[in-house]
Amino acid sequence: MPTKIEWTEETWNPVTGCSPVSLGCQNCYARRMANRLRGRFGYPKNDPFRVTYHADREGMPLFWKRPRHIFVCSMSDLMHRDIPQCIVAHTIQTMTLTPHHTYQVLTKRPDRLREFAWPSNCWVGVTVEHPDYLDRIDTLRWVKAPLRFVSFEPLLAKMPDLDLSGIGWVIVGGETGPGRRLMQKSWAISILQDAKSEWIPFFFKRFSTGSRLLDGRMWEEVPE
Numbered sequence: 001m002p003t004k005i006e007w008t009e010e011t012w013n014p015v016t017g018c019s020p021v022s023l024g025c026q027n028c029y030a031r032r033m034a035n036r037l038r039g040r041f042g043y044p045k046n047d048p049f050r051v052t053y054h055a056d057r058e059g060m061p062l063f064w065k066r067p068r069h070i071f072v073c074s075m076s077d078l079m080h081r082d083i084p085q086c087i088v089a090h091t092i093q094t095m096t097l098t099p100h101h102t103y104q105v106l107t108k109r110p111d112r113l114r115e116f117a118w119p120s121n122c123w124v125g126v127t128v129e130h131p132d133y134l135d136r137i138d139t140l141r142w143v144k145a146p147l148r149f150v151s152f153e154p155l156l157a158k159m160p161d162l163d164l165s166g167i168g169w170v171i172v173g174g175e176t177g178p179g180r181r182l183m184q185k186s187w188a189i190s191i192l193q194d195a196k197s198e199w200i201p202f203f204f205k206r207f208s209t210g211s212r213l214l215d216g217r218m219w220e221e222v223p224e
Contacts, residue, residue, distance in 0.1 A: 003071065003074065005071060005074065006203070006205055006206075006212075006220070007104075007171055007203050007205065007222070008069045008070065008071040008104055009068040009069045009070070010064070010068050010069065010070045010071070011070070011071045011074040011075075012057070012060060012061060012070050012071070012072055012073075012074075013054065013057060013073055013074060013075045013076065014053065014054055014055075014057045014058045014060075014072075014073070014087070014090075014091050014094075015051065015052065015053050015054065015073055015076045015078065015080075015083055015087065015091075016030075016034065016042065016043065016049075016051075016052050016054065016073075016075040016076050017034065017048075017049045017050045017051040017052050017075070017076055018030065018031070018049065018051065018075075018076050018077050018080055019049075019051075019080070019082075021077075021108050021109060022108055022129065022130070022132075022133055023129055023130050023132070023156055024108070024127060024129035024130070024153075024154055024156065024175075025108075026179070026181075027154075027175060027177060027178065027179045027180065027181075029176075029177055030049070030074065030075045030076070031049045032177070032178075033075065034048040034049040034075065035048055035049065042054050051076065051080055051082040051083060053083070053087050058090055058091070058094060059094060061094055061095075061098045061101055062094065062097060062098060064098075064101065065100075067100040067101055067102070068101055068102075069101075069102045069103075069104060069222075070101050070102070070103050070104065071104045071106070072091065072095075072103050072104065072105045073105070077107050077108060077109055078091065078105055078107060079107040079109040079110070079111075079112040079113060080109060081109070081112070085115065088116060089116070092116060092117070092118070092119065092122075095119050095121060095122050096119045096121075098121075099119075099120070099121050100121075101121060102121050102122075102123065103119075103121060103122040103123065104122075104123045104125065104149075105118075105122060105123070105124050105125065106125045106126070106127060106149075106151055107124075107125070107126055107127070108126070108127045108133075108136070110126045110136045110139040110140050110143070111139060113139070113140070113143045114139075114142060114143055117144070118143070118144065118145040118146075120146050121146070122145060122146065123145065123146065123147040123148070123149055123168075123169070123223075124140070124143055124145035124147070124148055124149070125140070125148065125149035125150060125151055125169070125171075126139070126140045126150055126151070127150075127151045127152075127153065128150055128151070128152055128159075129152065129153065129154055129155060129156050130156045130157050131157055131158075131159055131160060134159075134160075134162075137150055137162075137163070137164075137167070140166075140167075141165070141166040141167075147168040147169060147223055148166060148167055148168055148169075149167065149168060149169035149170065149171065149223075150164070150167055150169075150170055150171070151171040151172075151173075152170070152171065152172045152173070152191055153171060153172060153173035153174075153175075153205060154173065154174060154175030154176075154180075154181065154183070154208075155172055155173065155174060155175075155183045155187055155188065155191075156175070156181055156183070157187070158184070158186065158187045158190060159187065159190060159191055159194075161194065162191065162194040164194060164195060164198045164200055165198070167198075167200060168200065168201070168223050169200065169201050169203070169222070169223050170191065170194075170195040170200050170201070170202050170203070171203045171204075171205060172188050172191050172192070172202070172203070172204050172205065172214075173204070173205030173206055174188075174205075174206060174207045174208035174209075175208055176206065176208055176210070180208045181208070182208045182209075183207060183208050185207070185214070188204065188207075188214055189214070189215060192204070192214065192215065192219070201221035201222060201223050202219050202221050203219060203220055203221055203222065204218070204219040204220075
């Protein structure tokens with residue numbers, strides 16, 4: 001479905017639901033949305049954010065004729081251990097059957113990424129919201145994918161000098177919504193400088209306050 005997520009065009013959720021794994025999960029937007037939708041649109045009434053497979057959504061991209069960028073499982077994490085390997089494989093098969101689309105898979109659980117063969121139209125990324133999780137980038141580097149990307153969102157602390165070798169795209173954004181933890185401008189500028197030193201496309205989503213300007217301009221670079 002169309003989305004307000006600035007760095008993609010469409011979301012596709014053959015699986016919904018997740019569980020906390022790190023600091024960035026504290027104010028999860030997907031959990032808030034699932035709670036609002038409990039008992040409707042396939043979200044279980046008694047536990048709306050339980051990991052749930054929606055077989056009726058699996059083939060949706062097959063009917064989308066216009067090529068588009070598609071964020072896979074914006075309401076879940078496709079690499080969650082409660083999602084059986086066969087369901088992940090079905091999802092990847094749909095990607096393979098629709099080469100006119102570009103798929104974006106983002107996870108906080110990169111260890112499982114190497115269990116699968118990613119098609120040539122799928123970008124694979126990890127979320128790194130705090131320096132404690134920089135090892136996710138190291139794990140991502142070993143994943144065979146046409147493009148590997150890192151989303152520093154919600155950015156909760158200053159990052160050290162980053163090794164972004166093997167990374168093809170960088171996204172940065174502050175936490176928004178109820179209980180948001182404020183992102184400092186200097187944190188985002190530091191990552192921008194690290195990305196530019198490696199000639200990596202940089203996308204700035206927004207500050208916690210809502211502003212999309214960083215260093216006096218909007219950054220909406222996307223890999224070709």
